[in-house]
Amino acid sequence: MKVPYSEYARRGFFELIAVSIISLLLLLAVEKYIVKKDENHARGFKIFSTALVIQVILIMASAFIRLTLYEEAYGFTILRFYSHAFIILLAAVFCLLLYKIYKDKRENAFAFRGFILIASFFVIMNFFNPxxxxxxxxxxxxxxxxxxxxxxxxxxxxxxxxxxxxxxxxxxxxxxxxxxxxxxxxxxxxxxxxxxxxxxxxxxxxxxxxxxxxxxxxxxxxxxxxxxxxxxxxx
Known part of the structure; x- marks a missing residue:
């Protein structure tokens, strides 16, 4: 059965949201409750988390391409623009997460960087004039x-x-x-x-x-x- 562009794009975007939230919570929980209690698991966790983040970013790329195809077929709208921007923001959040895992494990620092990232996102959107x-x-x-x-x-x-x-x-x-x-x-x-x-x-x-x-x-x-x-x- 042929899937309409609209369904194809929406399904890809919501699949991305679901996978991203689950992956983010999973990595944060594993690091906090398992890795910090057992340093022997740290190396394996880093390998696992890197592989998972790469897979999530690949899903983001797929969702981004789906939205692009949708826009090419039906034009650009505010919702579609912000969907693109949100995917980029999510990718940046996962990059911050990898930095936290490899370099700076402090949760407060991760939260602060996340806040700065989101604030910067809104400032850029304001000046960009979508x-x-x-x-x-x-x-x-x-x-x-x-x-x-x-x-x-x-x-x-x-x-x-x-x-x-x-x-x-x-x-x-x-x-x-x-x-x-x-x-x-x-x-x-x-x-x-x-x-x-x-x-x-x-x-x-x-x-x-x-x-x-x-x-x-x-x-x-x-x-x-x-x-x-x-x-x-x-x-």
Missing amino acids: EAFIARRNIERFSDTGNLDIFYLSHLSDDALPDMMKALDISNDDLRKSFARELYWRAQNSQSPYFSKWQSLNISRMRAEKILDSKIRELEGYKDYQQQDIDSEGR
Whole structure:
């Protein structure tokens, strides 16, 4: 039976999560309750733990490739992006675990390094601007496949708006006009009292409003456009 891409990717990702958690807990428990009580087992444990970590990383690579195939088939989304990033984070955690086993066995030091790693991960994600990356990749993917999820693209956050504006230059006239319509109504909705509150103000929103205001006359011509060829991409 043919397995859909969506099931193939999801199953691989959740298998990875399950194996990673079990392996991490197993290695920590064995080191704490067995190896530290019997130094004769230390060398064998290091060999076993290294082999196990390598196997887990191979599973991570498999899950990473599955997600990549899924994205190539159906496009990029926030969830898929963070799934990729989470796999990389997991690999880094297991590298820290190996360092703990071989070099520094202090549990407090391992916990501190883990905290620094996770904090660094969130800082990097914040500066990386995932939604802008997703907008760029989906528009680039259009050049290869001719498919573009206009609805999803137009509903990315203000962080992505400068990059998503490039979709106004795509060759597919129907998708381009549909995207212009979505942007027009997005610009109109941004004028609502809810978005005018000072609590919702930020640099990205101010920049997005400036871009939309500069294009509003052009976009207004497509406000009532009806898409002719709706291409629903499976997920």
